[in-house]
Amino acid sequence: MEINKEKLDEIILKYGRDKAHLLAIFQDVQKEYRYLPKEAVRHICMRLGMPQVDGFEVATFYKSFSLKPRGKHTVHVCLGTACHLKGGADVLLSFMRELKVKTGETTADGAFTLESVNCLGACALAPLVRVDEKDFGKTTVAQSRNIIRDFTDHH
Amino acid sequence: MALSLKQLDSITSAFNAKEQAYDKIIRVCCGTGCITSGANRVLEGVLTAVEREGLSSKVLVKKTGCHGLCERGPIVTLGNDEILYQSVGKRDVAADVDLLLKTVTEGKVADKLLFRDSARKEKYTSSLDIPFYKGQKRIVLAMNGLINPEEIDDYIAHGGYRAPFRAFQMTPEEIIDWVTKGGLRGRGGGGFLTGRKWSSARAAKGGLKYVLANGDEGDPGAFMDRSLMEGNPHAVIEGMVIGGYTIGAQQGYIYVRDEYPLAVSRLTKAIEQARDYNMLGHDVFGSGFDFDLEIYRGGGAFVCGESTALMSSLEGKSGEPRDKYVHTVEHGLWDKPTNLNNVETWANVPHIINNGLDWYTSIGTKKSTGTKIFSLVGKVNNTGLIEVPMGISLREIIFGLGGGIRGKRQFKAVQTGGPSGGCIPEQHLDMPVDFDSLTSIGSMMGSGGMIVMDERNCMVDVARYFLRFLTEESCGKCVPCREGTRRMHEILDRICKGAGKIEDLMHLEELGKALQWGAICGLGQSAPNPVLSTIRYFSDEYKAHIIEGRCPAGVCKEITTFTIMEEKCTGCMRCAAECPMGAIIGEKKEPQRIDDLRCITCGICYDVCSFDAIKIG
Numbered sequence: 142m143e144i145n146k147e148k149l150d151e152i153i154l155k156y157g158r159d160k161a162h163l164l165a166i167f168q169d170v171q172k173e174y175r176y177l178p179k180e181a182v183r184h185i186c187m188r189l190g191m192p193q194v195d196g197f198e199v200a201t202f203y204k205s206f207s208l209k210p211r212g213k214h215t216v217h218v219c220l221g222t223a224c225h226l227k228g229g230a231d232v233l234l235s236f237m238r239e240l241k242v243k244t245g246e247t248t249a250d251g252a253f254t255l256e257s258v259n260c261l262g263a264c265a266l267a268p269l270v271r272v273d274e275k276d277f278g279k280t281t282v283a284q285s286r287n288i289i290r291d292f293t294d295h296h
Numbered sequence: 297m298a299l300s301l302k303q304l305d306s307i308t309s310a311f312n313a314k315e316q317a318y319d320k321i322i323r324v325c326c327g328t329g330c331i332t333s334g335a336n337r338v339l340e341g342v343l344t345a346v347e348r349e350g351l352s353s354k355v356l357v358k359k360t361g362c363h364g365l366c367e368r369g370p371i372v373t374l375g376n377d378e379i380l381y382q383s384v385g386k387r388d389v390a391a392d393v394d395l396l397l398k399t400v401t402e403g404k405v406a407d408k409l410l411f412r413d414s415a416r417k418e419k420y421t422s423s424l425d426i427p428f429y430k431g432q433k434r435i436v437l438a439m440n441g442l443i444n445p446e447e448i449d450d451y452i453a454h455g456g457y458r459a460p461f462r463a464f465q466m467t468p469e470e471i472i473d474w475v476t477k478g479g480l481r482g483r484g485g486g487g488f489l490t491g492r493k494w495s496s497a498r499a500a501k502g503g504l505k506y507v508l509a510n511g512d513e514g515d516p517g518a519f520m521d522r523s524l525m526e527g528n529p530h531a532v533i534e535g536m537v538i539g540g541y542t543i544g545a546q547q548g549y550i551y552v553r554d555e556y557p558l559a560v561s562r563l564t565k566a567i568e569q570a571r572d573y574n575m576l577g578h579d580v581f582g583s584g585f586d587f588d589l590e591i592y593r594g595g596g597a598f599v600c601g602e603s604t605a606l607m608s609s610l611e612g613k614s615g616e617p618r619d620k621y622v623h624t625v626e627h628g629l630w631d632k633p634t635n636l637n638n639v640e641t642w643a644n645v646p647h648i649i650n651n652g653l654d655w656y657t658s659i660g661t662k663k664s665t666g667t668k669i670f671s672l673v674g675k676v677n678n679t680g681l682i683e684v685p686m687g688i689s690l691r692e693i694i695f696g697l698g699g700g701i702r703g704k705r706q707f708k709a710v711q712t713g714g715p716s717g718g719c720i721p722e723q724h725l726d727m728p729v730d731f732d733s734l735t736s737i738g739s740m741m742g743s744g745g746m747i748v749m750d751e752r753n754c755m756v757d758v759a760r761y762f763l764r765f766l767t768e769e770s771c772g773k774c775v776p777c778r779e780g781t782r783r784m785h786e787i788l789d790r791i792c793k794g795a796g797k798i799e800d801l802m803h804l805e806e807l808g809k810a811l812q813w814g815a816i817c818g819l820g821q822s823a824p825n826p827v828l829s830t831i832r833y834f835s836d837e838y839k840a841h842i843i844e845g846r847c848p849a850g851v852c853k854e855i856t857t858f859t860i861m862e863e864k865c866t867g868c869m870r871c872a873a874e875c876p877m878g879a880i881i882g883e884k885k886e887p888q889r890i891d892d893l894r895c896i897t898c899g900i901c902y903d904v905c906s907f908d909a910i911k912i913g
Contacts, residue, residue, distance in 0.1 A: 163612035164595050168554070195613075202614035202771075203595025205554045221516035222711065222747045223673040225761050231898045235876065259598065259765055261555055262519035263329050264671055264745075265366035265679040274557070276332035282876035282898060 221260030327362030361527020484638030515714030535642030713742030718829025777820030
């Protein structure tokens with residue numbers, strides 16, 4: 142994977158080349174690539190003057206970072222307590238069936254990555270599904286197909 | 297140039313005059329919940345319609361923060377709580393917007409948009425009459441749903457940013473004395489006396505100090521802090537300015553979960569506005585004191601809600617907690633004295649300063665003063681966000697405000713305190729809700745999640761759920777937590793799959809004790825609570841799984857089957873229509889049959905059947 146080092150440097154400078162802002166730098170880079178390329182982590186560590194192992198420790202510790210390429214859209218199925226009690230796990234299974242992937246995987250055509258998440262904080266509307274930045278409340282097993290279709294048409 | 301109290305008053309009168317120039321105010325809730333239900337479309341629809349009808353000079357359309365009644369969103373209110381409309385635009389935005397405008401222009405109340413209490417079969421016009429709101433005491437949430445969270449003048453016009461003026465007239469010691477005597481305890485879960493924490497942080501030696509707000513609301517099933525940060529971000533800022541002055545910190549950070557993008561954007565805007573008015577920055581409020589705030593986004597790790605892990609994360613490292621004998625009030629962020637409070641705790645501070653001790657201590661109980669915000673979710677009729685005085689009973693919350701259990705089902709348990717809390721059975725429903733009572737029955741206050749369960753929820757599965765959550769979220773630093781949660785999860789998983797042994801219960805209790813003693817942070821020490829509390833109150837259910845090999849609630853898939861009882865089935869085909877797998881076969885008006893090969897045991901058929909014709913086996 143070819144990474145744009147100038148763009149990375151721009152992000153690093155925005156945060157004053159400060160190690161304390163490593164998470165924010167990673168978040169911005171991930172927004173750019175939809176994942177955190179290993180080459181980018183190495184470059185950032187070099188620029189911040191820190192060992193790579195520390196960079197990878199942070200990149201793998203936090204759930205929101207992915208070192209693997211992600212699909213064009215990310216489906217987050219909420220498994221918070223309220224969602225769990227109202228059938229969130231069944232909704233997740235239905236997405237697995239529809240997309241033919243397991244949690245954490247990306248579809249072969251690179252269109253969708255399926256993830257579970259431990260609470261998105263819209264518990265009154267459980268079970269919740271978030272696709273990219275759009276939330277769907279009170280979802281059902283039968284709805285997963287329609288939600289996927291909504292996003293398939295747009296890419 | 298710093299604003300004076302007088303200038304705040306003139307902002308207030310100018311703002312009020314501007315609002316009073318309109319005949320009517322329409323408030324559209326734009327919290328995360330209502331946006332999910334389509335509030336943005338409603339807001340757009342109302343704005344367009346108001347302009348189209350030439351009402352722009354008469355009707356003011358405002359977007360507000362969360363009203364709390366998230367499940368019935370999008371919520372629209374007219375006037376000052378005169379009329380509350382729910383589920384607006386759920387089916388047809390244009391039609392509902394028309395109804396709204398008719399209410400405004402002709403005074404015609406739209407019956408179909410009014411709130412109907414499903415338990416009481418009653419209809420309410422004003423939110424003040426709805427039991428869900430009537431039983432509340434909204435102090436911290438008072439402005440949520442009333443003001444536009446993106447407009448600082450609105451906050452000022454409702455009495456905001458007055459408390460620092462009063463606080464700066466007091467000495468830090470006097471403020472600490474007030475907060476201590478007021479009995480304010482940490483709203484994030486621990487319940488530690490805020491005043492005592494402030495006092496230690498103030499006494500700590502060192503020129504540079506920090507104040508932090510914990511907005512890393514990771515407890516699944518809880519969203520109080522999100523609504524507060526989204527709906528009234530200035531309240532958090534105002535509290536932190538006072539806290540900063542009191543302990544002598546010049547810099548503060550608000551640590552917000554990455555999963556809360558709207559909270560981040562509203563807080564960012566609020567901080568910019570506060571800087572413009574010199575309420576943050578140099579010489580804040582003309583006091584000679586410098587204080588500024590920054591937002592820090594988390595990375596999606598539950599453990600970062602723990603104080604030392606949060607500070608480690610703020611330093612740009614992975615969020616691993618450390619031993620507690622080194623106190624963060626002396627050696628916290630960057631090894632400097634640091635005072636961390638939950639966002640709800642911060643939002644309480646201005647109220648204590650403004651209204652005084654007597655007022656604050658008159659609310660709640662002797663040892664748990666003030667109010668607490670809860671997210672009431674799960675199987676209750678009215679789900680959403682509530683703020684109640686401490687000491688109210690669980691029964692009042694669930695059956696009063698919450699309107700009881702959904703449908704014909706029975707209450708089984710209420711889970712409080714998230715993964716660190718426990719499940720409380722019916723026998724304790726009259727227990728007052730305060731920090732100490734909840735701990736005494738094996739649960740805890742936690743940050744305020746309150747998840748109600750009925751007989752279709754399996755308590756063993758709930759315990760397994762929390763342990764799965766905790767194995768994923770354990771940072772892995774200490775062995776008792778890393779290995780203990782994993783082993784407990786394995787045992788629970790085995791029980792749920794019908795392969796449990798009776799000695800497993802003993803092992804769970806042993807492991808639980810080991811975690812309580814041996815783990816280094818709160819996450820591990822309280823991790824056994826969901827297991828121990830369910831064993832304590834619902835051992836029958838564990839035994840049904842282990843000895844009889846069945847799940848009474850029909851949740852644990854490996855040991856559950858659903859069968860249709862021929863004699864009771866009327867052949868209405870409702871279950872066939874709802875079955876997501878098309879696994880129900882049969883002719884109309886004839887008894888139906890479930891095809892086991894296709895069935896995924898989701899239980900939808902059982903839930904929708906009106907004739908109790910489906911049996912859990």
